[in-house]
Amino acid sequence: MARIKTDNNLTRKEVIVTKAATLFREKGFKAASMRDLAEAVGVEAASLYNHIKSKTELLHELCFSVANRFLHKIDEVELEKTGSVEKIEKLLRFHINEMIHHYEEVYVSDREWKHLSDPYLSNFQNQRRIYRKRFAAIIETGIKNKEVKSIDAPTAVLIMLHAISGIESWHRSVQKISAEELEENMISILVGGLVNR
Amino acid sequence: MARIKTDNNLTRKEVIVTKAATLFREKGFKAASMRDLAEAVGVEAASLYNHIKSKTELLHELCFSVANRFLHKIDEVELEKTGSVEKIEKLLRFHINEMIHHYEEVYVSDREWKHLSDPYLSNFQNQRRIYRKRFAAIIETGIKNKEVKSIDAPTAVLIMLHAISGIESWHRSVQKISAEELEENMISILVGGLVNR
Structure with a gap:
């Protein structure tokens, strides 16, 4: 899959956090998976971990x-x-x-x-x-x-x-x-x- | 376990519906189980089915x-x-x-x-x-x-x-x-x- 796209001068991490917000709102934090997030961002789940430690870390940031x-x-x-x-x-x-x-x-x-x-x-x-x-x-x-x-x-x-x-x-x-x-x-x-x- | 207690002139079904409301609020409908409900009512899960067909029926009634x-x-x-x-x-x-x-x-x-x-x-x-x-x-x-x-x-x-x-x-x-x-x-x-x- 492609690298994480960064429009509007967002850092890769900011792109992930933004997508996570949408995903957590739609599915709820508990039900949302890192696999869902990777799909939304357009990368493999493994490459998310280059930028963030865990799903919980994303919730903390938000x-x-x-x-x-x-x-x-x-x-x-x-x-x-x-x-x-x-x-x-x-x-x-x-x-x-x-x-x-x-x-x-x-x-x-x-x-x-x-x-x-x-x-x-x-x-x-x-x-x-x-x-x-x-x-x-x-x-x-x-x-x-x-x-x-x-x-x-x-x-x-x-x-x-x-x-x-x-x-x-x-x-x-x-x-x-x-x-x-x-x-x-x-x-x-x-x-x-x-x-x- | 005991029979379903009916205080305040409630029918057995009304007791079940009332307990279900509390349970669904606390746990959410999805997460709440018939086993939880039976415990809240104080009977075996099987005896609930003498009064109601399913968890969804309770949500409909509410x-x-x-x-x-x-x-x-x-x-x-x-x-x-x-x-x-x-x-x-x-x-x-x-x-x-x-x-x-x-x-x-x-x-x-x-x-x-x-x-x-x-x-x-x-x-x-x-x-x-x-x-x-x-x-x-x-x-x-x-x-x-x-x-x-x-x-x-x-x-x-x-x-x-x-x-x-x-x-x-x-x-x-x-x-x-x-x-x-x-x-x-x-x-x-x-x-x-x-x-x-």
């Missing part, structure tokens, strides 16, 4: 690169000198865009992280928990300064994140509105549901 | 009884002589209460229906599609009569239903608000995000 992007974003948003609603909207737009434009990786990191192995598993779970707490803290501040209506902040986070995970259905639907319209509709409903009037 | 409840509700809500926002709120409260009080069955019917076999599979998929269309039509009416803000109705349905499926996290969380508070918070955010002001 989950932690998604986690890094979210951490980086919330670090940035927390430091901004803007109101709480603006911060919430910025985070929501980031989540929505990740689900639209990095669907495969975000889906896998969101659904398949249970198959991580320790120490990565507990580390990842902790990061998720802390991320949600920091998001809830931004909402709490908004409630204190009367920008946000009086609600239970962790419940608001739960609603937002699950609502956004619904973009999965958007990806699967045949007749769909544009990504921009989807984003504006989600922001209108979700931010609209939080603000204090 | 999915279609949930579907019936939702159809019955939307039939009722459509006929009411109330405003659109009131109808939307009523449906949302119904969804929320189903996810809180019939969690296992609703979760299984929502996640595991892919394992139904035809003709049940296509029938069930159709029912889901039609239910969402009818829900979207109520929102459309609300947009036309200016009760609801101008949004894409199918996207609104998608957001609502996915947000409510987040009650899954509520079930799993250790420190949680009461079911009543959860319902009021969800309604405040979701209905608040739709109404035209």
Whole structure:
């Protein structure tokens, strides 16, 4: 079989990780095999091992690169000198865009992280928990300064994140509105549901 | 082993279906075995077959009884002589209460229906599609009569239903608000995000 094709200046490893994301989303991490992955990449299974150690290593890479992007974003948003609603909207737009434009990786990191192995598993779970707490803290501040209506902040986070995970259905639907319209509709409903009037 | 215990006036079959819901949620339909189910019910696997034909029959029963409840509700809500926002709120409260009080069955019917076999599979998929269309039509009416803000109705349905499926996290969380508070918070955010002001 051919060597691993690298379009768009991706390294060979990046090509493998990208194909793995698609495969893990479609089949689930457990059911996906290295043989399936080799087929998707277009090489023999043996040559994958020149670039990666194991299927689990691929899941680690996927989950932690998604986690890094979210951490980086919330670090940035927390430091901004803007109101709480603006911060919430910025985070929501980031989540929505990740689900639209990095669907495969975000889906896998969101659904398949249970198959991580320790120490990565507990580390990842902790990061998720802390991320949600920091998001809830931004909402709490908004409630204190009367920008946000009086609600239970962790419940608001739960609603937002699950609502956004619904973009999965958007990806699967045949007749769909544009990504921009989807984003504006989600922001209108979700931010609209939080603000204090 | 003992005979199948029937508390709360449940028939033996109902006991089996209830246990199956819990088992299918925990293990997934595919991974759950009739042996697991027999253990959960407290009988020999062979005696299950006095009450049910197969594992798939149990999935059919679960999915279609949930579907019936939702159809019955939307039939009722459509006929009411109330405003659109009131109808939307009523449906949302119904969804929320189903996810809180019939969690296992609703979760299984929502996640595991892919394992139904035809003709049940296509029938069930159709029912889901039609239910969402009818829900979207109520929102459309609300947009036309200016009760609801101008949004894409199918996207609104998608957001609502996915947000409510987040009650899954509520079930799993250790420190949680009461079911009543959860319902009021969800309604405040979701209905608040739709109404035209």
